Amino acid sequence: xxxxxxxxxxxxxxxxxxxxxxxxxxxxxxxxxxxxxxxxxxxxxxxxxxxxxxxxxxxxxxxxxxxxxxxxxxxxxxxxxxxxxxxxxxxxxxxxxxxxxxxxxxxxxxxxxxxxxxxxxxxxxxxxxxxxxxxxxxxxxxxxxxxxxxxxxxxxxxxxxxxxxxxxxxxxxxxxxxxxxxxxxxxxxxxxxxxxxxxxxxxxxxxxxxxxxxxxxxxxxxxxxxxxxxxxxxxxxxxxxxxxxxxxxxxxxxxxxxxxxxxxxxxxxxxxxxxxxxxxxxxxxxxxxxxxxxxxxxxxxxxxxxxxxx
Numbered sequence: 509x510x511x512x513x514x515x516x517x518x519x520x521x522x523x524x525x526x527x528x529x530x531x532x533x534x535x536x537x538x539x540x541x542x543x544x545x546x547x548x549x550x551x552x553x554x555x556x557x558x559x560x561x562x563x564x565x566x567x568x569x570x571x572x573x574x575x576x577x578x579x580x581x582x583x584x585x586x587x588x589x590x591x592x593x594x595x596x597x598x599x600x601x602x603x604x605x606x607x608x609x610x611x612x613x614x615x616x617x618x619x620x621x622x623x624x625x626x627x628x629x630x631x632x633x634x635x636x637x638x639x640x641x642x643x644x645x646x647x648x649x650x651x652x653x654x655x656x657x658x659x660x661x662x663x664x665x666x667x668x669x670x671x672x673x674x675x676x677x678x679x680x681x682x683x684x685x686x687x688x689x690x691x692x693x694x695x696x697x698x699x700x701x702x703x704x705x706x707x708x709x710x711x712x713x714x715x716x717x718x719x720x721x722x723x724x725x726x727x728x729x730x731x732x733x734x735x736x737x738x739x740x741x742x743x744x745x746x747x748x749x750x751x752x753x754x755x756x757x758x759x760x761x762x763x764x765x766x767x768x769x770x771x772x773x774x775x776x777x778x779x780x781x782x783x784x785x786x787x788x789x790x791x792x793x794x795x796x797x798x799x800x801x802x803x804x805x806x807x808x809x810x811x812x813x814x815x816x817x818x
Contacts, residue, residue, distance in 0.1 A: 510623055522623040526643055545573025546661050550668050554578045554601040555585040555614065556630065560730050560764050561653070565601070567717045567727075568657045574664075581606040582614025586621065594622040599668040602647065604631045604638075605759060612645040619646040626667040630655070632763040653763035654716065702813065705771040707805045710813070712769030728810045731768045735761060735803060742780070742796050746789070754792050755784030773802050 513519035552574050556562050562578040569576045577597075579585050585600060586609075600618065604611040615627045629642035629650035642650040648667045651660055702710045710724060717723050738761050745753035758781030765774035776799050783792035 510619060512620070512623055520623055522619070524643075524646060526640075545571060547664060548573030549575075550599065550664065551575045551597045552577070552599055552601060552664070553585060553588060553597045554630075555580075555582055555606065555611065556601070556603045557581055557606040558603075558734075558760060558764060560727065560734055560767070561603075563727065563730065564655065564716060564767055567720075567723055568655070568660070572657075572661060582609035582611055582617075584608075585614050586617055589618065589622055589625070594625055597625060599664055600625060600627045601651075602627050602629055604629055604633075604642070605756070611647075612641065615642075615645045615647055628663055628667060632759060654767040657716070702809060704809075705769065707770070707772065707802070708809045709769035709771065712771070713767070716767055725813050728768050728813060731764060731770070732807050732810050734764070735773075736807075739796075739800060739803060742799070745784075746793055746796060749789055751784045751787045751789055751792065753784070754789075754796075755781045758782075758784055770802075770806050773799065773806055776802060 509524075510522045511519055547569060550573075552569060554562065554565050554576060556565065556578060557580050565578065566576055577588065579588055582602070585602065589597065589600075602611040602615055606614075611629060611631075615629075618625060618627055626648045627646065629645075629647045630653055631638055631642065631650055632653045639650050649663050651663055698710050698714075702708065705712075708728070710728075713724050713727060717727065738757055741757050742754065745751075745757065758777045758779070762774045762777035762781065765771070765777055776795055780792055780795045780799065783789075783795060
């Protein structure tokens with residue numbers, strides 16, 4: 509239970525209960541032809557340190573009509589709320605692991621600054637204890653990365669400040685229980701070599717961003733460029749026997765890899781994270797060697813996308 513009070517202004521009381529979140533009831537997906545998107549008019553602040561994840565959020569939420577502002581860490585999120593004012597945003601999407609200030613600390617401070625502003629955690633962990641930590645920090649819900657658009661829309665509409673949501677909910681409803689990968693809506697077809705989950709499966713990426721070929725090529729190339737830099741960080745961490753850094757890198761890259769459909773690479777990143785957190789440097793080195801081999805295949809396939817008919 510929190511209270512914020514100021515003389516001659518009034519008091520705000522907030523009560524948070526550690527309830528088990530139920531699955532939203534199944535509802536029919538809307539035909540959003542003239543609606544302007546399911547999130548039309550909702551102002552969202554996203555704290556996410558990965559530039560590619562920022563781009564994916566911008567593509568997905570922008571297409572749904574939301575106004576999205578991205579910052580790189582929790583400290584910047586606090587500064588943005590202070591500078592723009594609490595009423596500038598309807599909801600905050602908060603990554604958990606970020607530099608300078610992580611999502612837990614940022615959310616605790618936001619509860620003091622803006623008790624009524626809902627915060628949704630974005631995490632690569634699907635474990636129950638991670639969910640409990642997000643709720644204990646004051647978040648209203650948590651969404652597992654890679655983000656599935658329909659699931660994220662459901663959460664936003666459930667928890668966003670009511671400034672716009674009432675009008676939107678009166679016009680349309682969202683679907684629940686979306687699969688992690690759904691067929692592209694525009695009937696796209698891909699060459700067999702670009703649907704290999706051990707290298708890269710572009711059907712996954714197409715499902716994330718509704719199958720826009722130009723955006724797919726841009727995001728896939730961004731993944732290659734950023735991952736090349738991350739593998740250099742892995743080499744530096746291995747040479748310095750810095751297992752904590754290896755865990756951090758693995759955690760950061762795994763959800764991005766799965767976003768673009770590089771499933772094998774994402775699984776290896778998860779192994780790197782586990783070995784790094786456990787201090788198993790030798791095992792981490794073996795995984796890193798396999799990461800480089802798979803990355804070479806992924807890079808080659810992404811280069812093939814430029815001339816592929818998709």
